Amino acid sequence: MDLKKSRDNAFKIYWEAVDAANPYKCVLDYMSRKADVLTVDKKRYNLNDFGSVYVVAFGKAATSMAEAVEEVLEDRITGGIVVSNTQPQNPYRKLGFYLSSHPVPDDRSLTAAKEVVSVLEKAGENDLVIFLISGGGSALLAMPSPGISLDDKRKVTEALLLSGVDKYGLNAVRKHISQIKGGGLLKKALPAKVITLILSNVVSDKLDAIASGHTVPDPTTYEDAWRVIEALGLEHKLPPHVIVHLEEGRSGHRPETLKEGEFDPKDVQTIIVGNNFKSLRAAEKKAGELGYNTFLLRSEDVYIDLLTDSGTSAMSDWQWAGMMLGDEAYAGSRNFYNLEDAVRKHYGYRHVIPTHQGRGAEHILSQIAIRPGDLVPGNMYFTTTRFHQEQAGGRFVDAIIDEAHDPAAEHPFKGNIDLEKLEKALRSGARVPYLSLAATVNMAGGQPVSLENLRAVRALCDRHGVPIQLDATRAVENAWFIKVREPGQSARSVAEILKEFCSLTDGCTMSGKKDPLVNIGGWLALNDDALADKARNLVVVYEGLHTYGGMAGRDMEAMARGIVESVQDDHIRARVGQVEYLGELLLSWGIPIVVPVGGHAVYLDARRFYPDMPQDRFPAQTLAAELYLDSGVRSMERGIVSAGRDPATGDHRRPKLELVRLTIPRRVYTQAHMDVVAESVDAVFR
Ligand SMILES: Cc1ncc(COP(=O)(O)O)c(C=O)c1O
Structure with a gap:
């Protein structure tokens, strides 16, 4: 391993994630301006519609978020304030700056909140207020409800934290003893038009939890706050002013925090401009670029x-020649009948329905056969197969032999079904629409199923009236392993073995991109007439008419010829x-x-x-x-x-x-x- 290279790459990925959270860039990702038109995310504002534009930024990232907004709006900002715990790198042109306290609020937080409110009081119906909010905003601004001191608030926070309260309980209480949290600042800004850009440091991105949700509706009530206090047994441990205030709130004598429906959502735009996921996505992208x-x-x-x-094989000259004979008729293409003949001859199923590739066939089969709550046993899952089964409401259960899970176990047929596991699934009481059997099990390392095992599986399934649907994607390779590993099979041709193998099943899904030697294509084959009718009806919706199923005529021809070549022993x-x-x-x-x-x-x-x-x-x-x-x-x-x-x-x-x-x-x-x-x-x- 090249440690230096790995270390350098790790740094590159890390810095990409950090850069994605750069507050200045995050604002510019969402805000731009052309002449008088300000665009925020997808919403446009004509700046001439506003008398004044105020900016209020608070939080640990406020200084650079504000810098970005000053850059965009330049001359159009009337005034405003930035509150943070670090000094800005450059002085603002239009905005005032206030250094406040974090993480423990103090008198500076009280003064900062008053400054903010005095800006908002100036904003009227025809004005625009832009809030820039980031983590830390709860401590940097403090304005307790009337009659409650900052010291009271601190005691409440301490008592709640010592009792093990969670973030949501803490916020429910804090918002109900504050004039600005829980939508309080939005209340003060209205009826102005309001834009809030948020840099989220909360994993859930719940807007009301970021910096105590100063500008978004609060889903909690005085009653909720009281329940938190009661649950923690703090009724007699909090400052009396706080208890009285909450009781007045519960009995309707104090205004509630801002609630949904109390303002016209058209007047308020709130967006998250950066969050943890943005950084993770950037890191993932960088890792991808670096080859990870x-x-x-x-x-x-x-x-x-x-x-x-899958689809990466080279086609033969005979297949390429077949491509030139494509009959691209919408219905009844000659190439479809050639394909049908090849599948019937070598795999032996009665009905053949083309699909664009294997997962197309899996989708159709799962939709027509599986009902919600069904159990689908199989010999280890394949990703797309299980996905379609689950999508249709089924639950996959693995019935492969234990050796399949041990990379070092030298069993010649590690794809075999464990009959006891299968029987357990069949007797579970759940409906079993079919056994999902893969020939050479991809996820177990390309391991085959023996004829002997399949015969026993067939007998067991017959006793329970359960059909077997084969994933025949690599059934030819499976047949080869039967020829060379199973006693008594060496004199038979792969083609013969394949035919017998399939005859023990009731249908198959096929990715033509593997055994059948083509770059694209697949099919669903079935013996059951009624099921095949259902499949033909559904394939039209998802793939194409049942005589092309999402394939071009020329591709069906190449696949028909690929089948013939693929079963040759050589x-x-x-x-x-x-x-x-x-x-x-x-x-x-x-x-x-x-x-x-x-x-x-x-x-x-x-x-x-x-x-x-x-x-x-x-x-x-x-x-x-x-x-x-x-x-x-x-x-x-x-x-x-x-x-x-x-x-x-x-x-x-x-x-x-x-x-x-x-x-x-x-x-x-x-x-x-x-x-x-x-x-x-x-x-x-x-
Ligand atoms: C065993 C198996 N079944 C099904 C599929 C799905 O086929 P497709 O990729 O053609 O959709 C694959 C694809 O790799 C596969 O390996």
């Missing part, structure tokens, strides 16, 4: 591209052989990879490259980045990042495997390219 996300690289910056074998021997070549080389050098070597890719066991790195620090993503930095070889993370986030909690799903996939496109690279890849992996491992 292999999906964001430009292909011209990649030397050997092992990101995926082709598949060379294809899987090249993957094996790379795998064996790495194994001979002691590099930790998933064994046995899979059909389309070699999977590096990233946990063993970085034994001390916790999964939440993305070991596989780190390894993919390092490989690229070392040699320009692009690979793909197959671990915690690919596994996605739980839709309910937003937290990571934590897969057992943390892998980097070196996926080999078909008919593109030579063995010499594989040597370069192996040397780079070795260099990173050492």
Whole structure:
């Protein structure tokens, strides 16, 4: 690992994040002016409509936010005030500056608040007030409710904090003993037109929580504030003035904080110009530019591209010739019937519905077969497959054998279904629309399913009346592994095995971008007449008419021919052989990879490259980045990042495997390219 380079990159990413939060730039990102027209976000203001323009800035970032606004509005500012805890770099032309106290309010905070209010009192109906608010504003400005002293306020804050109050409880109370928090400043600025630009330091970006929400409606009431005090048992521990004030408020003798509906929203524009997410997004973008996300690289910056074998294969001369015979009729294209024939002949299903690629077929199948609440068992998830199942209301449950989760387990058919796990799912009481079976399981390292296992699975599913839908994306490669690894199969052709394998299932989704050797395309195939009718009706909506399903005629022709080529034993021997070549080389050098070597890719066991790195620090993503930095070889993370986030909690799903996939496109690279890849992996491992 090049430590210096990594350190430099880390700094670059860090400074990008910091720069994204630059208050001056954040204001200019949202505010601009052309002659008399001021544009704030997407809203335009004709400055000639206003008698006066006042600016009130407070918070730790107030000085540079105000500088930006002075730059935009120059001559048009009538006056205003900036309150912060640090001096501005340059004196303002039109605005006054007031140095106040932070984080503990003192007399300066009282004076600053009075200054602010005196500016707002000047603003009338035809004027514009621009607030610039950033974190720290609560302490920098203080104006307790009448009869309450700053000392009372301090005691309340201290007592609440010592009792373990949360931010929302604290704010509910503080807003109800203040004249300016909880929308108080907006009340004082109205009926002027008001623009508030906020630099948020609150993770949730809740407007009423940033600097105590001086210019936004307050969702809490005196009653809420009292409940917080009661819940913490502070009724007798707070200054008597405060208790009396809150009780008067509860009985309606004190004005409430500003509420939604008390002003015309057309007169008030409030926007967040910067927040934590803005910085994170900037950091993410920079990391991407530096090569820390292999999906964001430009292909011209990649030397050997092992990101995926999807759509990256080279087509043969016979396929290219087929492209010239494209029949681009909207309905009933000749190429569709050629495709239908090829699928029926080699995969054996009755109904064939083209889709633009595999996920198109997954979408249609999930929508027609899955109902909300259904359980969909399968042999390890694939990202797009599970997404569509969940989108349709289903819940995926993994029934793959345990060995699949152990990169070092030498089982010849690690894609097999564990019959006990499957039976448990079938007996769970939930409706099971189908078993989702993948041939060579991508996420387990390209691991196959045996014929023997599929026969047993079929028998079990039959007993429960549950159909099997195959993800046939790499079923030809699966058939090859059956031929070379399963007892009694070596004399059969891949084509024969494939046909028998599919005959044990009821339909398939297919990404034509893999086994069928094309750059784009896919299909949904079904044996059930009624289901196929439903699919044809739906495919029209999402993909195209059922005789083209989102594909051009020429692409269907190339796929029909690709199917014929893909089931040739010689082709598949060379294809899987090249993957094996790379795998064996790495194994001979002691590099930790998933064994046995899979059909389309070699999977590096990233946990063993970085034994001390916790999964939440993305070991596989780190390894993919390092490989690229070392040699320009692009690979793909197959671990915690690919596994996605739980839709309910937003937290990571934590897969057992943390892998980097070196996926080999078909008919593109030579063995010499594989040597370069192996040397780079070795260099990173050492
Ligand atoms: C096993 C498997 N199923 C389905 C798909 C989805 O296919 P597509 O990318 O054509 O939408 C893929 C894509 O990589 C895959 O590997």
